[in-house]
Amino acid sequence: MQEQLLQRIYERAVAANGCWDVFSWRGGEHLFAEFKGHGHDRIPDSQRRWLQAALECGLPLTSFLIVEWSVRGAPRMSAGLQTGVNCDLTGKTR
DSSP, X not given: OHHHHHHHHHHHHTXXXXXXXXXXXXXXXXXXXXXXXXXXXXXXXXXXXXXXXHHHTTOOGGGEEEEEEEEOSOOOOBTXXXXXXXXXXXXXXX
């Protein structure tokens, strides 16, 4: 069933590139997740086409999640080791 859904989206999007980072499902629910770095990462046109194709296939917008992440206050590299990285993970949507 999931393979058929992905194939239908692929055919509408006219390309495999643009598929989001993670595709998961449980029962009849589907989730596409995309991870973007805060301040410098953007959704390319290929992923916009993939989103549009999925919506045309009947998936609701709530099946899509953009996770914006950043690393703040990370210590500098020392002797080839990095420790104590402080990650700030947020679930903001654009």
